[in-house]
Amino acid sequence: MSKPGGTEKRDSFASSLGILLAMTGSAVGLGNLWRFPYLVGENGGAAFIIFYLVCVVFLCMPIMMCEFILGRRSQANAFGAYKKLAPGTAWKHAGLLSVLAAAFILSFYSVVGGWSIKYLVMACGLKFTTAGGIQPEPMFNEFVTSNWLPIFYTLAFLACTGIIIIAGVKNGIEKFTKTLMPVLFIMMVVLAVRSMTLPGASEGVRYLFKPDFSKFTASSAMAALGQAFFSLSLGCGTILTYASYVSHKENIMKCSAETTLLDTLFALIAGCAIIPAVFAYGISPGQGPGLVFVTLPAIFAELPAGGVVAIVFFLSLFLAALTSAISLLEVVIAFLIEECKLRRPVAVAVSMSVFVVLAVLCSLSQGALSHVKIFSLNIFDLFDYVSANVLMTFGALFATLFVGHRLSRADIEDELTSSGRYRLPRPLAGFIYFIIRWAAPVVIIALLVAGLIA
Numbered sequence: 001m002s003k004p005g006g007t008e009k010r011d012s013f014a015s016s017l018g019i020l021l022a023m024t025g026s027a028v029g030l031g032n033l034w035r036f037p038y039l040v041g042e043n044g045g046a047a048f049i050i051f052y053l054v055c056v057v058f059l060c061m062p063i064m065m066c067e068f069i070l071g072r073r074s075q076a077n078a079f080g081a082y083k084k085l086a087p088g089t090a091w092k093h094a095g096l097l098s099v100l101a102a103a104f105i106l107s108f109y110s111v112v113g114g115w116s117i118k119y120l121v122m123a124c125g126l127k128f129t130t131a132g133g134i135q136p137e138p139m140f141n142e143f144v145t146s147n148w149l150p151i152f153y154t155l156a157f158l159a160c161t162g163i164i165i166i167a168g169v170k171n172g173i174e175k176f177t178k179t180l181m182p183v184l185f186i187m188m189v190v191l192a193v194r195s196m197t198l199p200g201a202s203e204g205v206r207y208l209f210k211p212d213f214s215k216f217t218a219s220s221a222m223a224a225l226g227q228a229f230f231s232l233s234l235g236c237g238t239i240l241t242y243a244s245y246v247s248h249k250e251n252i253m254k255c256s257a258e259t260t261l262l263d264t265l266f267a268l269i270a271g272c273a274i275i276p277a278v279f280a281y282g283i284s285p286g287q288g289p290g291l292v293f294v295t296l297p298a299i300f301a302e303l304p305a306g307g308v309v310a311i312v313f314f315l316s317l318f319l320a321a322l323t324s325a326i327s328l329l330e331v332v333i334a335f336l337i338e339e340c341k342l343r344r345p346v347a348v349a350v351s352m353s354v355f356v357v358l359a360v361l362c363s364l365s366q367g368a369l370s371h372v373k374i375f376s377l378n379i380f381d382l383f384d385y386v387s388a389n390v391l392m393t394f395g396a397l398f399a400t401l402f403v404g405h406r407l408s409r410a411d412i413e414d415e416l417t418s419s420g421r422y423r424l425p426r427p428l429a430g431f432i433y434f435i436i437r438w439a440a441p442v443v444i445i446a447l448l449v450a451g452l453i454a
């Protein structure tokens with residue numbers, strides 16, 4: 001039985017594979033299966049992908065290492081990490097920002113997570129077959145703008161998230177993600193093979209892998225960078241919080257590299273599962289956010305064995321969203337347990353009561369509350385904008401500034417090598433240090449300024 005927070009022994013991950021798959025579970029989500037394919041479609045295919053890969057390797061991986069360092073060194077939640085490593089300073093507010101960012105993201109993320117459940121249910125009822133006879137576009141619009149049904153599915157999604165989190169880190173998060181991620185991987189590969197072997201798919205494959213820089217603009221570059229941050233779960237303390245459950249024996253350099261690699265692989269496989277099919281059916285890839293919920297159902301209806309493919313796809317979408325949502329919720333839960341001294345189930349109940357309100361508002365903002373505009377954005381878009389463009393960016397900026405300028409180079413190397421247990425060649429150490437200390441903050445500040453001007 002867990003004792004009141006504070007005196008309770010800190011939960012932790014049990015195995016290296018469990019850590020990797022939990023981290024990957026956080027990173028792989030709607031960002032990979034929903035956002036990445038449509039951004040690729042809108043921003044010129046391969047050129048976007050190449051720029052995305054550069055951002056991921058040279059910028060995001062080192063930022064991820066910063067979060068790993070903060071979490072593992074402090075063994076505390078996002079707020080507590082800064083408080084512990086820089087006692088008595090204002091740095092702890094940087095941690096608070098991350099907790100807020102995670103809360104905002106989870107609120108609108110749950111709404112889309114809810115949509116994925118609804119679509120899974122429909123797929124299981126064979127609605128996306130010729131016999132199903134639905135018209136994807138009006139159906140989608142009618143569904144998201146209605147009042148009760150999307151709320152019901154959003155709450156169902158939040159409930160699934162809460163149930164896994166109540167079970168804790170080792171027995172909840174780790175067990176769940178360790179079982180699911182391999183299944184998700186297999187399902188995605190099956191989908192990609194199905195899509196790439198359709199007649200006429202080769203044009204889509206070419207679109208994905210043959211760069212056309214004429215369609216790649218400055219705003220595509222910003223979109224790629226923003227997507228890389230979002231996809232790798234940076235800036236909200238999710239990596240930090242998970243890393244706080246990692247023991248000092250683990251190789252965090254390897255784990256960040258592998259998480260980055262797997263997340264990128266998932267995004268590419270999702271691209272291969274979606275874009276070639278879109279081309280095979282003669283549809284333009286630049287459909288925007290409706291790609292997954294409108295364009296794909298239309299394709300499933302015509303695809304041989306499309307009914308089964310639809311089930312596999314929406315099940316993947318739901319599970320990927322769920323493993324990311326639990327990582328977002330854990331940021332808030334770890335904060336409540338350690339800073340407000342709540343027991344885990346109480347922390348889950350308290351946070352859920354807030355999320356239910358926020359998520360319901362986000363859901364209604366698609367329909368009944370669509371006239372409520374703040375800075376000319378509806379609530380859903382406002383949460384998305386504030387978290388992705390402001391809170392997360394500042395969260396990542398503070399993480400790099402803290403690690404690069406407040407911790408010493410010796411501290412960083414001590415953490416990256418687990419006190420000398422693992423080898424870190426000097427040139428590589430210097431390179432990582434340079435990126436963390438100078439390159440990453442400069443690029444993030446440029447991103448913030450560009451976002452303000454745009």
Ligand code: TRP
Nearest residue numbers: 027029030031230231233236324
């Ligand atoms: N990375 C997840 C995705 O691709 C979403 C996510 C989980 C996230 N935790 C995060 C995004 C923290 C930003 C910050 O869908």
